[in-house]
Amino acid sequence: MKKRFFSMFMVSLMAGAMMIGCGDKTTDGKDAKTEVASDGQTYKVGIIQYVDDASLNQIVDSLEKQLDVLAEEKGVTFEYEDYYCNGQADSTTINQMVSELINDEVDILVPIATPTAMICQAATEDNQIPVVFAAVSDPEGAGLVASNDAPGSNVTGTSDALNTEAVLDLMIEQDRDLSKVGLLYDKSQDASAAPIAAAKEYLDAKGIDYVEKTGTTNDEVMLAADALIAADVEAVFTPTDNTIMTAELGIYEKFIEAGIPHYCGADSFALNGAYLGYGVNYATLGTETANMVAEILVDGKDPATLPVKVLDNGTATVNTDTAEALGLDYEKLRDLCDGFVEIQTAEEFE
Structure with a gap:
């Protein structure tokens, strides 16, 4: 492209x-x-x-x-x-x-x-x-x-529009013992407000703790990712947030090194290194x-x-490079999705 x-x-x-x-x-x-x-x-x-x-x-x-x-x-x-x-x-x-x-x-x-x-x-x-x-x-x-x-x-x-519950269902299916989730987003992005609110409601109902960290620039996002890692979160959720998307290539290796899968609201996140993207x-x-x-x-x-x-939600995109680095078996997620795509890390879609 x-x-x-x-x-x-x-x-x-x-x-x-x-x-x-x-x-x-x-x-x-x-x-x-x-x-x-x-x-x-x-x-x-x-x-x-x-x-x-x-x-x-x-x-x-x-x-x-x-x-x-x-x-x-x-x-x-x-x-x-x-x-x-x-x-x-x-x-x-x-x-x-x-x-x-x-x-x-x-x-x-x-x-x-x-x-x-x-x-x-x-x-x-x-x-x-x-x-x-x-x-x-x-x-x-x-x-x-x-x-x-x-x-x-x-x-x-x-x-x-993102089906936040569906993304978090995949997160819990991947790790049934999940106890703490990081929420990473830009608080100034209107597109993130509703899915973050939905994520909090979902996690509260499941009795799962969460830690919020935000950033409005690449540098702030990098610091926010470091803070989530320091807080010992076990997975991170980001909606369709353009600020985090532009920073993904700079943070995905941090999460991999910490053993933390990043679940996001678009396939482009997975393309740029996140574990899983879900959406249109x-x-x-x-x-x-x-x-x-x-x-x-x-x-x-x-x-x-x-x-x-x-557009219909329902397609999960898994970064197989990241899955291998994290030691995650993603096959059990296929049946929860209308579509399932495997992808490797790159900067742009071909």
């Missing part, structure tokens, strides 16, 4: 001012798509990625590929290369990028992850540009839609997001009446 990079920076030597731009990127040796389809209309699709991590990169890659497929099928052109931005988890930067895309008169905004979706929602309250988000774990809780079934605004999209297929989520974009732009559907697409 192509690696995503931050949008261009231009530094003025006279004023010392920084200008942040979107797009103007090429992919796999191809120039940005600028030609109008010979038999149809051209639509500008603004894509705003929250941060680089394996999950979000996979979503964007699948989204763009499906837009190309749909463009050919429907006889239109989706321009996205010049309207792609990566905010690198900086809200000020993301706000500037969204404003730039609106000034570029994009036809639709596609924010990837909850923080970017909330910024796009605020930026389109007056102009009502359609917004189709991707990978928002709790659209209602974040205030993005009135309900998943009837959004009632210019905002809809796809959700990667992010390639499918990107495809479904593109389908919704086409429904609105080409088919004329109103986002206010287009239900949020909630």
Whole structure:
């Protein structure tokens, strides 16, 4: 998968001012798509990625590929290369990028992850540009839609809502004597709030102690991981948290050395070294997001009446390298999952 990079920076030597731009990127040796389809209309699709991590990169890659497929099928052109931005988890930067895309008169905004979706929602309250988000774990809780079934605004999209109980069932099945669990997350990530609350309720009901540690930067996450190890937790749970995801390659070996399996809310965590990821297929989520974009732009559907697409949970992804290093037999988990995938440690999905 192509690696995503931050949008261009231009530094003025006279004023010392920084200008942040979107797009103007090429992919796999191809120039940005600028030609109008010979038999149809051209639509500008603004894509705003929250941060680089394996999950979000996979979503964007699948989204763009499906837009190309749909463009050919429907006889239109989706321009996205010049309207792609990566905010690198900086809200000020993301706000500037969204404003730039609106000034570029994009036809639709596609924010990837909850923080970017909330910024796009605020930026389109007056102009009502359609917004189709991707990978928002709790659209209602974040205030993005009135309900998943009837959004009632210019905002809809796809959700990667996590079945927290199912993840923790796998954790307990793996270790029936489990007595203390670490909860590792970023308290500023809205996507983590509901699953962490659900995890606490679940563990309380099971009589299992838990220790919470949080971080908002890679360095803080590293310290939080060290603190959980020092607290003698026997397993760690992380929901679909982008901050922890970006730090996973830096912490997974710590947990392995301590003999602690890390259970997470996405397959990308397992790709980056965690023992087990559970949740949606992010390639499918990107495809479904593109389908919704086409429904609105080409088919004329109103986002206010287009239900949020909630993908099915049920696929566990086990890192076999990590399982071997921890001495864990994961075969007994297969029957508890709708899907089961074995994977080895890598930085990006192929």
